[in-house]
Amino acid sequence: xxxxxxxxxxxxxxxxxxxxxxxxxxxxxxxxxxxxxxxxxxxxxxxxxxxxxxxxxxxxxxxxxxxxxxxxxxxxxxxxxxxxxxxxxxxxxxxxxxxxxxxxxxxxxxxxxxxxxxxxxxxxx
Amino acid sequence: xxxxxxxxxxxxxxxxxxxxxxxxxxxxxxxxxxxxxxxxxxxxxxxxxxxxxxxxxxxxxxxxxxxxxxxxxxxxxxxxxxxxxxxxxxxxxxxxxxxxxxxxxxxxxxxxxxxxxxxxxxxxxxxxxxxxxxxxxxxxxxxxxxxxxxxxxxxxxxxxxxxxxxxxxxxxxxxxxxxxxxxxxxxxxxxxxxxxxxxxxxxxxxxxxxxxxxxxxxxxxxxxxxxxxxxxxxxxxxxxxxxxxxxxxxxxxxxxxxxxxxxxxxxxxxxxxxxxxxxxxxxxxxxxxxxxxxxxxxxxxxxxxxxxxxxxxxxxxxxxxxxxxxxxxxxxxxxxxxxxxxxxxxxxxxxxxxxxxxxxxxxxxxxxxxxxxxxxxxxxxxxxxxxx
Numbered sequence: 001x002x003x004x005x006x007x008x009x010x011x012x013x014x015x016x017x018x019x020x021x022x023x024x025x026x027x028x029x030x031x032x033x034x035x036x037x038x039x040x041x042x043x044x045x046x047x048x049x050x051x052x053x054x055x056x057x058x059x060x061x062x063x064x065x066x067x068x069x070x071x072x073x074x075x076x077x078x079x080x081x082x083x084x085x086x087x088x089x090x091x092x093x094x095x096x097x098x099x100x101x102x103x104x105x106x107x108x109x110x111x112x113x114x115x116x117x118x119x120x121x122x123x124x125x
Numbered sequence: 126x127x128x129x130x131x132x133x134x135x136x137x138x139x140x141x142x143x144x145x146x147x148x149x150x151x152x153x154x155x156x157x158x159x160x161x162x163x164x165x166x167x168x169x170x171x172x173x174x175x176x177x178x179x180x181x182x183x184x185x186x187x188x189x190x191x192x193x194x195x196x197x198x199x200x201x202x203x204x205x206x207x208x209x210x211x212x213x214x215x216x217x218x219x220x221x222x223x224x225x226x227x228x229x230x231x232x233x234x235x236x237x238x239x240x241x242x243x244x245x246x247x248x249x250x251x252x253x254x255x256x257x258x259x260x261x262x263x264x265x266x267x268x269x270x271x272x273x274x275x276x277x278x279x280x281x282x283x284x285x286x287x288x289x290x291x292x293x294x295x296x297x298x299x300x301x302x303x304x305x306x307x308x309x310x311x312x313x314x315x316x317x318x319x320x321x322x323x324x325x326x327x328x329x330x331x332x333x334x335x336x337x338x339x340x341x342x343x344x345x346x347x348x349x350x351x352x353x354x355x356x357x358x359x360x361x362x363x364x365x366x367x368x369x370x371x372x373x374x375x376x377x378x379x380x381x382x383x384x385x386x387x388x389x390x391x392x393x394x395x396x397x398x399x400x401x402x403x404x405x406x407x408x409x410x411x412x413x414x415x416x417x418x419x420x421x422x423x424x425x426x427x428x429x430x431x432x433x434x435x436x437x438x439x440x441x442x443x444x445x446x447x448x449x450x451x452x453x454x455x456x457x458x459x460x461x462x463x464x465x466x467x468x469x470x471x472x473x474x475x476x477x478x479x480x481x482x483x484x485x486x487x488x489x490x491x492x493x494x495x496x497x498x499x500x501x502x503x504x505x506x507x508x509x510x511x512x513x
Contacts, residue, residue, distance in 0.1 A: 034162075037162075037173075037174060037177075037371065038177050038178055038179045040472075041441045041442055041443060041465075043442075061443050061465075063178050063179070063371055063375065064173075064371060064464075065445075089179075
């Protein structure tokens, strides 16, 4: 699998797009989606919620388990992907595209976000 | 997503990682070449899934699936008193099983607690094969060996003597027929006969753990790869796919079949588990647990303990083993197994609940899912029964 070069990544396996008008898109990586298996339920924050980098802001449920969704940055939620709520399998089939989870207006971001190459090395280890 | 979460997911199993070396089946290299996600299951490195576990599940329900079950524990019991020994050691009437037939049964402690659930195949007049769960194989072997004292019978550890490959699903008879001359039409459910499949000597059993028609093939480990490849080729045109343990778990859950460590434990008797029918008091002679089980049967009749029921979610959040079942703010039971059901398209669970809330259709029952009480419908098991 390849991690798109234009994205940045958290060690919790979220990806973050470059900001457009201060708003970035967030999803989970293909590596994470593969490790989870078939995703069957997605609980996302609501538009207007404030999320905090490194803190839980939702849930991803797969056949075998449930795990927290962590916010990779701090900011305000401006949109959530209703398509992925209706069809959670998008997280597996298109993690970097149609399976995006939410958009966030960033007010603060941690210093340890990874580049694509750094994330690839991180998950290989 | 947390890193620890991922590590746990990759395990795919709720038991802690064993510090000892994992065991590998004869098909290990083949699984890796197929890109399987592997998992530690009872000390064995087993395929969890090859691709989508949902697709694997649906293939078994509608076409066919191929499983490596070589982790299962085979124990051979032979000798003039093999039948008498098994009648003493197990709760079923094993002496009454005909040659070439199989029986689902249990082995219990003296206090009636379930040590394991088993399938026993009668291979010959004085030869049986007992198949135990991987996690309990040593316990069963030790118990049978101890209980064999005084019987003219031998208990043999044959765990390494067999690989076990299962073909399950409606297309499985056709697939197998193309590879064997054995009389499959004459082979009934819960029967087994020796034969040759794809040129490989095999014990062909019509058993499984999926709720579908299907076969389990016990072969020598050195023949496993050859047989797997022949079955794969024979199933190519009819949708056979390799299947991992993840879909095996959702298949058995839909079929209402218990899993040891979840619905069955040493703190439950077969009567507690709603499986009192496997205990045969009418058989001749004493058997381990008879006295305690007689009491358990009477208690189950007069004052039913918690009852094993099915739960179907109205929402989409999935109940997991250990979650509390609630009604009117009170805890009335506990989930033992739960998963999203590919067939029903909803989360399902098996749970032990107080008898007062166990009737199908009981109102107001929910599951506490991380603090939120999600509504559930109480149903009779199984969730899924195949059309014959």
